[in-house]
Amino acid sequence: MHRNTPSPGAIPIPGGRKIPHVGGDLPAGDALPRRDVLRPAPRYERRRRALGLLAAMLCAALLLVCLLLWSDDDDPKDLHSSTLAGVRRTHGPVCLDLAVDYSGSMRSKAATRDAALAELQSFIQRNLRPEDVLASVAFTDSALLTLPPTQKSRLTGSAVSSGGPPDGSGTELEPALESLQRAYRQSRIECAAHALIVVTDVELADPPSALAARFTEMRLQRVYWAIPGRGDGSSPGIAGAPALRSVIARGFKDARGLSLLYGRALALLTGQRLVKA
Template identity: 35%
Template sequence: MTQPQYGLRRSVFSRTAIGRVPYAVPPPYVMPRWLRRLLLALLALLLLLLCLVSCREARKPESLSGSTLTGARKVAGPVCLEEAVDLSGSMVAYTEQRERAERELFAFAKRELSPTDRLSQAFFASDGRVTLKPSTLQSLSTVPPPPEDLGGGTSLTPAVAGLIAARGSDPADCAARALILITDGLIGDEPGLIDAAIRAGGYTRIYAVAPAGATGAGRGNLSGGLLDSITVYGFHDGGTFGRVASVLGDARPLDVIFGDILADLTGQQLTKSGTDPDDAQ
């Protein structure tokens, strides 16, 4: 015998068209006027910021070959650069870039600098060695290659001491003398030793030039005592990363940084060739 089936049944009223609620299309979203004005203001601010950044980037020199020193030179005697180059493992990858920038520097020196402006160079790792005694920048087209047997550490003190000792063969009386460190800042010197070595150098300025984006790039361990007075630059090698580094960190090509340093020492401005100096501010 078949059992009766029981179940819930909807009322006749709910099953008729008259008992159904018709579907209503929701009204379209209308953005409040204050929110529209805020978004438009933010968009206008963003466009203005992009315009300012674009103008600023356009005024930056892109290479020394397209740059010049403008304004009167404010030092009466030679400008002397003493360059200490980090040969630790983290810096080997930048050797070709540094050598290319130095060749640009020598070409720049022949047309922009005094015949008495000078460069000397040392390399350092566990030990330091002078490879270029003080020489006029205009006489150089290349520099000796880096030594290969300086060990695997990063000790700046021997290089600074060597650069100071190399002055004995140089009759020039420098009006401005700069120590330029090509390093990522990860040096291992004892603070007292490096401070004493730099103090003995009597430097007018000290600069550290570090690869933008490298591990430890920037000031790194270059702090304490006289190291706090170091001016730090970041350099890039062009491309998309270079443009980003230029905008976010004011990084520049390495040869342009050499030009910035020379301008700082001579009291001039480094500008694009054909650019009004007042527009480069």
């Protein structure tokens, strides 16, 4: 029987094909495996891997820079130059309540409080619907309703009273919450989403469990402590009580910071984003 033998100058490999051998004949049986013939040179392989890794690192760095630039460009610096972006997800009126501490320890924040409120009213006129609601109450150990629940269509620049309750012997939030509840019952306004922001140094005499129960009765989706001078958002006084752990503590240093807190609360209520206009 005739057997196929490799011709001189060729390298037999599996499959019956032949690869010319430049350097002359190889001894019989020394056929090269296919993987050895097709394997890249080690130096080329290292270079290819290094270039691939470098390209991946450059792409990641470029993406990070783009994200940082986009985030910084989109982040609002003040409420005056901000707007609500995206499709509104809440159907029906959104209600924002302000409970403002007028006790002696908060007297130095009066100008900050008033400037932030003016920014909020302007923002509401630009961004909310006619049926959306703002309410405000001032408190010490008693309460004074400075703005009953008022729809945007009826809100004017002078709608909020600048007065407050007389100084008392302590500071209690519950009378303010009771005043708000009563006002909403009288107005017959039904809120689709409802938030409360308490502007205070949180040196309150109320039992935490009583406040927690009242927040539940009011059907509030969010409650915030807006604490002056607390840039880190830490929770002093009653704000650290276990019964009130669902209340979100946010610090502010000036009217810009306080008004931005108001804007972010409204964005959460509507289901939109607060961005630069």
